[in-house]
Amino acid sequence: MQLTLWTYEGPPHVGAMRVATAMKDVHYVLHAPQGDTYADLLFTMIERLPRRPPVTYTTFQARDLGGDTAELFKDAARQAMARFNPAAMLVGSSCTAELIQDDPGGLAQALQLSIPVVALELPSYQRKENWGASETFYQLCRHLVHKPAAASETADKPAKARPTCNILGPSALGFRHRDDVKEITQLLNQLGVDVAVVAPLSASVADVQKLAEADFNVVLYPEIGMAAAQWLQRQFDQPHTQTVPLGSHATRDFIAEVCALTGLPQPAQDPSNAHAHWYAKSVDSTYLTGKRVYIFGDATHVVAAARIASQEMGFEVVGLGTYSREFAREVRDCAKRYGVEALITDDYLEVETQINALQPELILGTQMERHIAKRQGIPCAVISAPVHVQDFPARYAPQMGFEGANVLFDTWVHPLMMGLEEHLIGMFREDFEFHAGAAPSHLGSTRPAAENVAPAVAAPVASPVLVPTAAPAHTETLSTDSVHKVAPPAQAASNQATWSPEAEKELGKIPFFVRGKARRNTERFAQDQGVATITVETLYDAKAHYSR
Amino acid sequence: MSTVIPIRAETSGCTDVVPLVERGQREVFCGLTGIIWLHRKIQDAFFLVVGSRTCAHLIQSAAGVMIFAEPRFGTAIIDERDLAGLADVHEELDRVVGQLLARRPDIRLLFLVGSCPSEVIKLDLSRAAERQNQIHHPKVRVLNYSGSGIETTFTQGEDACLAAMVPGLPASTDTAPALMVVGTLADVVEDQMRSLFERMGLQVNFFPPRNSQAMPVVGPNTRYLLAQPFLADTARALQSRGAQHLAAPFPLGVEGTTAWLQAAATEFAVPPEVFEEATAAPRQRAEKALAVQRQMLQGQRIFFFPDSQLEIPLARFVHRELSMDLVEVGTPYLHRQHMAAELALMPTGTRISEGQDVDLQLDRCIADAPDLVVCGLGLANPLEAQGITTKWAIELVFTPIQGYEQAADLAGLFSRPLKRRLKLAA
Numbered sequence: 001m002q003l004t005l006w007t008y009e010g011p012p013h014v015g016a017m018r019v020a021t022a023m024k025d026v027h028y029v030l031h032a033p034q035g036d037t038y039a040d041l042l043f044t045m046i047e048r049l050p051r052r053p054p055v056t057y058t059t060f061q062a063r064d065l066g067g068d069t070a071e072l073f074k075d076a077a078r079q080a081m082a083r084f085n086p087a088a089m090l091v092g093s094s095c096t097a098e099l100i101q102d103d104p105g106g107l108a109q110a111l112q113l114s115i116p117v118v119a120l121e122l123p124s125y126q127r128k129e130n131w132g133a134s135e136t137f138y139q140l141c142r143h144l145v146h147k148p149a150a151a152s153e154t155a156d157k158p159a160k161a162r163p164t165c166n167i168l169g170p171s172a173l174g175f176r177h178r179d180d181v182k183e184i185t186q187l188l189n190q191l192g193v194d195v196a197v198v199a200p201l202s203a204s205v206a207d208v209q210k211l212a213e214a215d216f217n218v219v220l221y222p223e224i225g226m227a228a229a230q231w232l233q234r235q236f237d238q239p240h241t242q243t244v245p246l247g248s249h250a251t252r253d254f255i256a257e258v259c260a261l262t263g264l265p266q267p268a269q270d271p272s273n274a275h276a277h278w279y280a281k282s283v284d285s286t287y288l289t290g291k292r293v294y295i296f297g298d299a300t301h302v303v304a305a306a307r308i309a310s311q312e313m314g315f316e317v318v319g320l321g322t323y324s325r326e327f328a329r330e331v332r333d334c335a336k337r338y339g340v341e342a343l344i345t346d347d348y349l350e351v352e353t354q355i356n357a358l359q360p361e362l363i364l365g366t367q368m369e370r371h372i373a374k375r376q377g378i379p380c381a382v383i384s385a386p387v388h389v390q391d392f393p394a395r396y397a398p399q400m401g402f403e404g405a406n407v408l409f410d411t412w413v414h415p416l417m418m419g420l421e422e423h424l425i426g427m428f429r430e431d432f433e434f435h436a437g438a439a440p441s442h443l444g445s446t447r448p449a450a451e452n453v454a455p456a457v458a459a460p461v462a463s464p465v466l467v468p469t470a471a472p473a474h475t476e477t478l479s480t481d482s483v484h485k486v487a488p489p490a491q492a493a494s495n496q497a498t499w500s501p502e503a504e505k506e507l508g509k510i511p512f513f514v515r516g517k518a519r520r521n522t523e524r525f526a527q528d529q530g531v532a533t534i535t536v537e538t539l540y541d542a543k544a545h546y547s548r
Numbered sequence: 549m550s551t552v553i554p555i556r557a558e559t560s561g562c563t564d565v566v567p568l569v570e571r572g573q574r575e576v577f578c579g580l581t582g583i584i585w586l587h588r589k590i591q592d593a594f595f596l597v598v599g600s601r602t603c604a605h606l607i608q609s610a611a612g613v614m615i616f617a618e619p620r621f622g623t624a625i626i627d628e629r630d631l632a633g634l635a636d637v638h639e640e641l642d643r644v645v646g647q648l649l650a651r652r653p654d655i656r657l658l659f660l661v662g663s664c665p666s667e668v669i670k671l672d673l674s675r676a677a678e679r680q681n682q683i684h685h686p687k688v689r690v691l692n693y694s695g696s697g698i699e700t701t702f703t704q705g706e707d708a709c710l711a712a713m714v715p716g717l718p719a720s721t722d723t724a725p726a727l728m729v730v731g732t733l734a735d736v737v738e739d740q741m742r743s744l745f746e747r748m749g750l751q752v753n754f755f756p757p758r759n760s761q762a763m764p765v766v767g768p769n770t771r772y773l774l775a776q777p778f779l780a781d782t783a784r785a786l787q788s789r790g791a792q793h794l795a796a797p798f799p800l801g802v803e804g805t806t807a808w809l810q811a812a813a814t815e816f817a818v819p820p821e822v823f824e825e826a827t828a829a830p831r832q833r834a835e836k837a838l839a840v841q842r843q844m845l846q847g848q849r850i851f852f853f854p855d856s857q858l859e860i861p862l863a864r865f866v867h868r869e870l871s872m873d874l875v876e877v878g879t880p881y882l883h884r885q886h887m888a889a890e891l892a893l894m895p896t897g898t899r900i901s902e903g904q905d906v907d908l909q910l911d912r913c914i915a916d917a918p919d920l921v922v923c924g925l926g927l928a929n930p931l932e933a934q935g936i937t938t939k940w941a942i943e944l945v946f947t948p949i950q951g952y953e954q955a956a957d958l959a960g961l962f963s964r965p966l967k968r969r970l971k972l973a974a
Contacts, residue, residue: 001598001624001625001626001627001630001635001637001640001641001643001644002624002625002627002644003622003623003624003625003644003647003648004601004604004622004623004624004625005619005621005622005623006604006608006619007601007604007605007608007623009601010601010602010605011600011601011602011605013602014602014605033578033664033696033697033698034574034576034578034697034698034701035576035577035578035579035580035606035664035696035697035701036578036602036606036697037573037574037575037576037926038577038578038581038606038609038610038926039605039609040575040925040926041609041924041925041926042609044925044926044927044928044929044930045925045929048929049929049930050929050930050932050933051930051933052926052927052930056573057573057574058573059572059573059574060698061697061698061699062667062696062698062699064698065668065698076573079907083907094602095600095601095602095664095665096600096602096664096665096668096697096698099631099665099668099669100668123628124600124601124602125600125626125627125628125631126627126628128601
């Protein structure tokens with residue numbers, strides 16, 4: 001048994017729903033008790049789908065358990081067939097049905113339906129959502145993909161035909177899948193590659209049957225598409241891409257990989273819409289240098305984000321981790337490149353503890369990290385599922401390709417820019433035009449929390465202690481070049497020194513986002529030195545002490 | 549029951565209605581969802597679901613944007629080791645509960661909440677609760693109930709939870725009749741009701757209480773009013789402690805609220821002029837506010853999908869006070885006795901359905917082409933996409949809707965989607 005408060009991933013049958021819902025003419029008959037239909041609203045509300053997910057639930061209740069739940073399943077499958085007339089059917093059990101041990105596969109077979117029926121074995125007590133999606137897509141491929149036409153026929157192909165590929169992995173409820181597909185399709189088209197099938201997103205059964213006919217596969221989301229891609233490679237010698245085109249560098253690598261696979265010439269330069277690279281070089285971005293960033297999410301987005309943060313934004317990656325256990329090795333390898341240890345966990349409290357200890361200046365994460373960041377008053381941007389409804393935006397907002405890199409630059413810098421704005425307002429606070437009560441609204445009531453963080457967790461948390469010099473370079477009155485060190489965790493101060501009014505005022509001049517650290521460091525320093533009253537001198541002594 | 553329906557002059561409304569009973573796929577929540585409002589009400593209680601990742605995912609999805617520093621609910625996720633018997637489930641539970649209570653020393657009442665998986669593997673949570681009680685006595689009381697989908701639908705989770713608390717309520721030693729209001733109400737509604745009763749000279753206890761240390765007493769002198777329609781088991785448990793039910797419609801709308809208050813006033817012999825004085829001002833205020841809403845809503849045809857058992861009282865309200873026409877009123881479960889006063893007020897011939905076969909019900913709904921459909925979030929956007937205006941039902945459970953001051957707010961929940969449709973079409 002595992003105590004869980006929030007969970008990053010749903011159960012595996014939700015992953016199967018994501019595949020079924022992504023496709024056009026597949027229906028999923030799920031042996032499940034009343035109540036499991038809650039998952040429908042993930043699709044109709046978060047993704048705002050204008051249709052019901054193509055899922056029929058058997059909805060067994062307690063009084064059915066003594067009787068024939070198997071018959072209930074057969075009725076549901078028969079009725080779903082008659083009503084929805086799908087081209088293929090997925091059948092399987094949710095966690096409770098797994099316990100009552102009806103066999104949906106066998107039962108569906110007994111119905112002798114005229115369409116392909118794919119039985120899913122999704123071990124709910126071991127596996128999770130992404131695995132469920134991956135397994136479902138893999139099983140669909142195994143059951144549906146036709147052997148492509150013989151080699152002699154391919155020789156008859158018109159010589160000038162452009163190479164073709166499939167895009168594998170995009171699904172329903174995927175973080176920015178809709179726009180990533182559009183962006184990468186455009187990119188491939190510009191290179192001279194035609195996209196044959198995108199699957200599972202908006203693919204029909206007939207499309208999946210044709211998968212092996214393309215020249216190669218593009219795996220956009222390894223969590224969902226890799227198992228199928230590897231199978232296609234084994235069965236049909238169909239190669240697949242390894243690079244996920246997240247970030248400018250990775251997009252260039254992806255282009256090189258595609259060109260190597262197809263023999264197409266590599267374009268000499270980036271397209272005219274690739275702004276992110278120049279933006280990061282422009283002098284306005286200098287203050288981003290060495291910003292301490294913490295990254296958490298699914299494996300693909302974390303590995304990519306770490307590379308972008310480090311190489312394209314000039315941040316310092318101070319910690320990273322994932323909830324995708326299936327890709328733990330890749331994430332550990334990635335972490336090593338940045339000299340940190342990867343956190344592999346699906347317990348958001350562990351993530352919170354680590355963030356608490358590291359006190360990063362920016363968090364890139366999921367919905368959970370957004371809430372952790374909000375509580376701690378740390379800027380944050382969302383890079384990975386699970387996400388709430390606002391991260392299924394109406395506007396075009398890919399993460400991949402060059403436009404994706406532009407989106408990422410804006411998304412990540414935005415919360416930091418807001419921090420700078422706040423600092424500027426703070427600097428001019430005593431001007432007649434800015435009264436003290438006019439706090440910027442974006443941090444709302446959480447703003448003071450930056451100074452006075454009460455640990456939300458009851459468990460003892462190592463108090464973060466950092467150098468109070470992480471101020472942006474342009475605030476020359478107070479900051480020298482930033483040097484970051486993590487001092488040993490502070491003990492709870494028992495005999496706190498008092499702040500003189502001048503020192504308190506001086507402290508107020510430090511940007512709010514490092515003020516809390518400065519306060520803690522100074523108090524710790526005062527305590528160590530036996531200083532009873534903190535003066536302006538003590539403040540700067542402490543600063544010098546921790547800057548060593 | 550006799551097969552011949554007697555023709556009686558005094559037969560009113562839908563008292564003798566034969567509902568359309570359907571079985572099939574149900575698009576409803578399970579009882580675990582009740583945790584989301586129950587834990588807000590009882591502020592020192594923690595709800596620990598013993599279930600699967602699906603259960604954890606469900607509560608999280610339903611809780612949605614309710615973000616707390618520390619939610620007072622969680623899931624002990626059963627894993628393969630528990631199923632294979634490799635781990636003693638009770639020892640595992642000891643460990644998880646210990647871990648939890650160490651993290652949350654402020655918790656005084658812990659509910660072990662059964663789920664479909666725990667019911668199917670026949671995990672004896674009542675024995676587990678007893679055992680935990682011994683371990684953590686006297687600091688924490690541990691109770692158990694089932695919120696599983698195989699046994700409970702949505703709001704029935706609250707019923708199961710309250711029913712589990714009833715045996716532990718302190719016994720009343722008084723002989724003078726005392727009033728108890730049963731069912732979770734928003735704090736603001738509770739305060740209004742308390743003040744109304746006080747103006748009538750009545751002292752009232754609310755159940756569930758806001759704090760587990762302030763449990764109301766119960767005994768043969770207790771007279772209870774149900775504030776919510778879904779409390780069948782709780783009522784039975786109270787009955788077994790000697791308490792007596794005061795039959796009344798539910799306090800939705802002006803009429804419902806007045807009749808509900810009147811039931812208590814009658815029982816406790818409140819003089820009519822005192823009742824009138826206590827209720828006249830808020831009643832007139834609410835009627836005035838409702839008149840504005842009625843202009844928008846009268847003559848509009850409304851269809852209720854089953855969700856919370858609030859559908860019949862809501863239908864009565866929108867029909868009688870807002871002049872809406874009822875197309876179909878679906879309820880997950882029809883408790884004849886608790887619903888008697890409501891059914892009597894419903895227009896004769898209303899199509900009432902109990903249970904659900906969602907595909908068939910959707911067929912009916914689309915064929916009927918109602919002006920407004922009350923349904924769950926899984927159906928709302930798909931129906932909107934077909935040009936049907938909807939009001940999502942779960943909001944009716946989370947929003948304060950009972951009592952005089954909320955009557956117009958409640959009407960507003962129905963008029964807003966229609967207003968929006970008009971605005972966007974213009």
